[in-house]
Amino acid sequence: MAIHSFHLKADWPGGRNSVGMIKTENLHTKISIPPEMNGPGVGTNPDEMLLGAAATCYIITLAAKLERGKVEIEEMSLTSEGLVEVDDYGVITYRKIIHRPYVKADQASHKKIMRYMESSEESCMISRALKGNVTIELEPVIES
Numbered sequence: 001m002a003i004h005s006f007h008l009k010a011d012w013p014g015g016r017n018s019v020g021m022i023k024t025e026n027l028h029t030k031i032s033i034p035p036e037m038n039g040p041g042v043g044t045n046p047d048e049m050l051l052g053a054a055a056t057c058y059i060i061t062l063a064a065k066l067e068r069g070k071v072e073i074e075e076m077s078l079t080s081e082g083l084v085e086v087d088d089y090g091v092i093t094y095r096k097i098i099h100r101p102y103v104k105a106d107q108a109s110h111k112k113i114m115r116y117m118e119s120s121e122e123s124c125m126i127s128r129a130l131k132g133n134v135t136i137e138l139e140p141v142i143e144s
Contacts, residue, residue: 019043037086047094051082054097054136057126062101065116065123073113075104096135107144114142 010031012020019032019042033039034047044052059078066073083096099121103113117140121127127136 037092047082047084050094051080051097054082054124054126054130055080055099057124058099058120059101061124062116062120065120066103066113069112069116071105071109071112071116073103073105073109075102077102094134096137097130098137098139100139100141102141102143104143110142110144114140117142 006024008022008024010020010022012018017033017040019030019040021043022029022031030043031045032042034045035041039045055078058080059076063076066076079100079102081098081100082094083098085093085095087093101117103117105113117138121136121138130136
């Protein structure tokens, strides 16, 4: 069994509406609370980052399954939506992620592609980490 270690450094000057910075090996960006939650909206935020982790994990997993299954595609993309609820007491809960994968391929591959779209969600490590806490739904589109 292999263990992979990833590191992140966060700098925060203090105060709820400050703007901080995060840095990993390949990601350097400003962070703050989004304007939807009465923050400054500078850089990215935890909500976008969780959505980004789930979306990138899903599409990379799907691409790997299609490649291993020798499915030729013409085009592939993904849009994802994260739904965050703020209740009357100010408690913030990440409720749902909706992935909308799109694949263009020949008609003969459609059933296999749909199977891979569905199984990619189940085998993505981020989806597995969120299981039981965040609902993840698929709205796939396959075209010829």
